[in-house]
Amino acid sequence: MSEQGLIAAASIELASGRRMPILGLGTWQARGRSALSAVLRAFEIGYRHVDTATVYGNEEQLGQAVAESGVPRAEIFVTTKLPPSRAGRERATLEDSLDALRLGYVDLWLIHWPPGGLARPDVWEQLLELQAEGLAREVGVSNYSVRQLDELERATGRLPAVNQIEWSPALFDRSVLEAHRRRGVQLEGYSPLKTMNLRAPQLVRIAGAHGVTPAQIVLRWHIEHRIVAIPKSTNAERIAENAAIFGFELTPSDVEHLDRFAETQPE
Numbered sequence: 001m002s003e004q005g006l007i008a009a010a011s012i013e014l015a016s017g018r019r020m021p022i023l024g025l026g027t028w029q030a031r032g033r034s035a036l037s038a039v040l041r042a043f044e045i046g047y048r049h050v051d052t053a054t055v056y057g058n059e060e061q062l063g064q065a066v067a068e069s070g071v072p073r074a075e076i077f078v079t080t081k082l083p084p085s086r087a088g089r090e091r092a093t094l095e096d097s098l099d100a101l102r103l104g105y106v107d108l109w110l111i112h113w114p115p116g117g118l119a120r121p122d123v124w125e126q127l128l129e130l131q132a133e134g135l136a137r138e139v140g141v142s143n144y145s146v147r148q149l150d151e152l153e154r155a156t157g158r159l160p161a162v163n164q165i166e167w168s169p170a171l172f173d174r175s176v177l178e179a180h181r182r183r184g185v186q187l188e189g190y191s192p193l194k195t196m197n198l199r200a201p202q203l204v205r206i207a208g209a210h211g212v213t214p215a216q217i218v219l220r221w222h223i224e225h226r227i228v229a230i231p232k233s234t235n236a237e238r239i240a241e242n243a244a245i246f247g248f249e250l251t252p253s254d255v256e257h258l259d260r261f262a263e264t265q266p267e
């Protein structure tokens, strides 16, 4: 399969049976023309998954890119997020997002942060309601703790499809990963690169052994763990670099080293 085909086809199965591309383009802090050209470039390369949020202020550019790309809607996976400040105005917020995105539904809609630091099952109920109406195919949360996931389930009988949290080898916590697995909640990691020292010697060594870049090793590590990764870039070369991770594999020993990355960093 071509590199482009590989990026598009690499996906994980959510609890519902629906599939989600394992690699997406992050767009936090991408604005205006640079957001538009980044998303267009990503679609050209073969990305089929883009992550945004109401607060990113770039849903309109993303919508324009989807429309201009010529990629069929059904092949694209779009995530956006409800700001905690809009708790209580869920429907209006999602309708605004859909207008800006020029879409009839989003693939995944997340509560961006626990509102006021609380799980807020009442807000979660609204997401479930809007999902039932077809405005979001999947619903989930972001920046929730495992206890807060359980609180949502206790109150509504429904777990989020996805919890999007900050994640990288530097932040790896096996117990958090396993807690998500046991519940059937897909872990999606944000800031895979920003949270890493890409010049760390053991990362550079592993990258050298595979003939790839440290950033590619970090992203491939997510794939080996079946964790969705959404590296952000507005730079055409780095957008391509971040997707060229399907032609090699890490060894079990590489993965183990990276899992212990935090322990091996100088204080």
Ligand code: A2P
Pocket: 026, 190, 191, 192, 193, 194, 195, 198, 215, 216, 230, 231, 232, 233, 234, 235, 238, 239, 241, 242
């Ligand atoms: P840029 O947009 O100029 O490429 P994260 O997704 O972890 O939050 O990281 C985003 C940051 O990492 C951005 O500043 C982005 O800058 C930079 N970045 C993205 N891809 C790479 C890469 N392959 N190598 C180094 N830095 C990268």
